């Protein structure tokens with residue numbers, strides 16, 4: 001198998017799996033219980049939260065553990081439950097887009113590389129805007145957004161509001177689900193008030209994520225119950241999940257530079273050995289994302305042909321692809337329906353090696369040639 005869909009899911013790494021194991025059947029106690037073994041579990045949970053928080057330059061008390069990035073993104077938008085409007089990048093993942101739409105948010109456009117149109121953002125901020133949400137790296141294109149530039153605009157707006165006696169706050173949220181493997185993610189450097197992380201994309205367990213929440217931000221609870229996670233996300237703590245998440249982020253940050261170099265080299269090999277394509281994500285992309293357009297070919301058919309040869313790729317976000325929906329991301333960067341139809345996303349990761357990259361290029365070229373031949 002050659003798996004080239006690491007943006008959809010990453011396997012739990014051996015180190016992560018080993019770290020999680022004791023917390024299933026041995027140290028299984030409820031962290032809220034009063035006896036000593038439970039207190040140890042509670043302490044381990046807090047240490048793990050501390051490790052996750054530390055990697056983004058925060059403290060354990062600044063992060064709310066959630067059941068994945070979807071919950072974390074939804075929790076960020078709960079800030080709007082008591083009024084205020086929001087702006088979101090039109091290429092955001094559905095877990096941002098759909099909740100932003102629920103709150104009547106307005107989309108901000110992108111250029112042909114998928115980068116935010118700063119002037120569009122500026123023109124859409126009103127005195128009612130309370131939240132701006134821009135993913136650090138896009139999940140279909142890998143496009144990295146200029147977060148600190150956006151944070152500067154947010155600070156200018158705050159300053160202006162203050163000078164005019166307007167009390168409405170303005171906060172910046174970013175979904176960093178796809179970024180943590182390749183970028184140094186630090187909340188102060190990025191200038192964000194809210195930040196989403198996702199264990200499932202960094203060789204940690206699925207269904208575990210977190211939201212960093214800066215001190216000034218007042219959120220509304222995601223659910224109601226035992227009051228865990230500062231009352232924002234009740235429910236018995238997922239101790240193995242969070243311990244695994246901590247190990248995963250620790251490993252990811254340790255190997256950032258090495259991984260970036262490795263994926264950039266593999267990306268170069270693919271781009272030189274593949275034929276007959278147009279590269280979509282030419283600029284500002286994470287090194288492990290390669291989005292190709294084979295105009296005139298049905299990429300869905302390519303995926304099936306490649307699956308028969310043991311190569312797993314996708315047409316875009318796994319959830320959108322599954323519903324047979326047209327990619328809103330590729331449409332936003334101006335691709336025609338036929339170009340979208342012919343687009344393939346390859347995302348490299350830790351299951352790959354260089355030999356696989358050469359083999360993948362050969363098999364993709366072969367599949368494309370078969371499809372071109374079929375089309376006459």
Ligand code: PLP
Pocket residue numbers: 007008067068069070071093095135137138139175177178198200207208209
């Ligand atoms: N945000 C981004 C950028 C993603 O890529 C994903 C997953 O594909 C999510 C959010 C949702 O994550 P989850 O399904 O783990 O809740």
